[in-house]
Amino acid sequence: MEFMPEPYRTKAVERITLLPREQRIERLRQARFNVFKIPAADIFIDLLTDSGTGAMSDNQWAGLMIGDESYAYCRNYITFEDTVRDITGFNHIIPVHQGRVAENLLFTCTVKKGDYVPSNNHFDTTRANVEHQGAMAVDLVVDEGLDPKLDAPFKGNIDLNKVENLIKKVGRDKIPVGMLTVTNNAGGGQPVSLANIKAYSELLHKYGIPFYLDACRYAENCYFIKKREPGQQNRSVKEIAREMFSYADGCTMSAKKDGLANIGGFIATNNDELAIRLKNMLILIEGFITYGGLAGRDLEAIARGLVEALDEDYLAYRTEQVRMFGQMLLDEGIPIVQPPGGHAIFVDVNGLLPKFPRDQYPGWGVTVALYREGGVRAVEIGGVMLGQHPDGSEHFPEMELVRLAVPRRVYSMAHLAYVVSILKKIRDDKSLVKPLKITWQAPALRHFTADFAEI
Ligand SMILES: Cc1ncc(COP(=O)(O)O)c(C=O)c1O
Structure with missing residues (x-):
């Protein structure tokens, strides 16, 4: 087959209108x-x-009917946590109602005035949340990512020389966290290679800087890795994702993209001490640690969507x-x-x-x-x-x-x-x-x- 058409058929339609x-x-x-x-x-x-505009599947709509709206530890949270952990491997999975809350929590708990946060390109809400703390969001995408005409496989990669120069210039203590957006939305939706993710992780960790992925479109990124990166063709997208997440200390996620849901997200981390602070802040601004501003049925739709997106x-x-x-x-x-x-x-x-x-x-x-x-x-x-x-x-x-x-x-x-x-x-x-x-x-x-x- 030359190409894959829609692997679904239409069951319900929505009228749209072209005004004069x-x-x-x-x-x-x-x-x-x-x-x-x-x-x-x-x-x-x-x-x-x-973001949040996708069509849910019949399976996701069916999942809404088994929403458990208990305040704490509803059954859908258990499914959600198991699913996210199965894909990412992270220890602490904290639901939020959308991606920018995950960013807000992360930067409130890690970043202070005068700090710098590198990334390939910060998305607008990520940048605004960094700047809200009085810190600088620094975009360090590879030069080829700045040339719109250049056809290259991984134009979302971060330039490791630029990262190391920044660390040397401002000092490791001024960089509380390094981010990486996969795929790189503000830089043209370009993917990041597995090799670049690994090398960036090693560089940050050499200086003791934690590494967080902005993982909104991680499944699409991993599919590009499978298609374009030498040696990845025979692996499943899920295996690639698991390896990608293994290089990070955590991630922020808007489930409105590769969660195939209309609302939701999460922040995940392996840092026990940070997780306590994130959860305390979550209770203040979103809700209890097992629903984070979402209904139980939303958590179910996200859990099912995350599986479908792979x-x-x-x-x-x-x-x-x-x-x-x-x-x-x-x-x-x-x-x-x-x-x-x-x-x-x-x-x-x-x-x-x-x-x-x-x-x-x-x-x-x-x-x-x-x-x-x-x-x-x-x-x-x-x-x-x-x-x-x-x-x-x-x-x-x-x-x-x-x-x-x-x-x-x-x-x-x-x-x-x-x-x-x-x-x-x-x-x-x-x-x-x-x-x-x-x-x-x-x-x-x-x-x-x-x-x-x-x-
Ligand atoms: C790369 C990236 N990060 C973060 C966000 C923020 O997610 P949300 O809209 O769920 O707050 C978006 C949303 O489009 C995004 O594309």
Whole structure:
């Protein structure tokens, strides 16, 4: 077989509506040109995120019916804990209601003002949680990860020389933890090799620095390892995952990605002393240590989703769908980060609109144009999302990207072909993308709520 189609069939459907263009223009005006603020019912194809937007299986829906809503040690927690431990091998498994709470707990308990936290690329919530402690989130992805045109297998790798230079420059005591995002969402959804994970772990441990994985898309990352890394072809994705986690001291996880659930996450660690502090803080902000802000039924759905996400037919279809989406765009001459990552296609806006001034937010303008022209919602990962710094200054990241995230088990290739047709329209008439200015912004994570006006 050339490729793996959906290893499932449709049992229930959900109506989606394409509003007429005039109404879409009105919705944009009402939302002050921020697509986060458009009601979801008014979106036709929603590629804002792959997080929590996947379709659950019949098996997961069935699991909801055996939700045990007891306050402490419900049976679903036991299943959840067993499943996570079986996959990761970590000792302490602490549920949270989503990934950023795991980050908040980890950094509250480990990081202080003036510290540095290296990673390949910090995702926006990870960065914000590090900075919230007064520490610096440092991105040290390999140089090839910064070249959107370069086709290389592991562009999410962290540059070990850059890491060692940072340790020597600021001192080991200023680095309480090293992170690594698999796959590297903010760097184009690119995977990290097993060899790089192992070497990074050894380097951090040489200096006594704990190593935590941001494991949201660990299954997709491990599938790429199986497909691309020499010597890994005959191993199961689960075996690879187990080895990957064995190099880390713990992980943060949003189960809204490779947990195939609509809500949930966890933080896991092997550090007994840290686990006590994490659990005390969890009780303060989320709930008892066996539910962490989730219902028992959610824990069941996550446990079942984690197992389904390791199904290699599913992973073959999933990565192939994203790859084919990327190929359709490339065939139309629309520049994207290459090769396609695991969960999304990232349009290279600097390549698409080379003359557009960065301080007029070209990536954001593309998200506005995608909605206006086709009812499609995407997210900018560029000057607006990553350009705001805690001291109030604005520095633009090298890459200006628009992420077209593909929800898991939701859209067909026909839906994605429609999205390609809207981007073709924008490619042919670049005046559809209008310059923007920010008229209001929050002090951090401004993209979620900022107001804009077209200039
Ligand atoms: C790499 C990465 N880390 C952390 C998070 C945060 O997870 P959550 O949205 O569940 O808080 C996300 C969410 O998209 C992510 O992609």
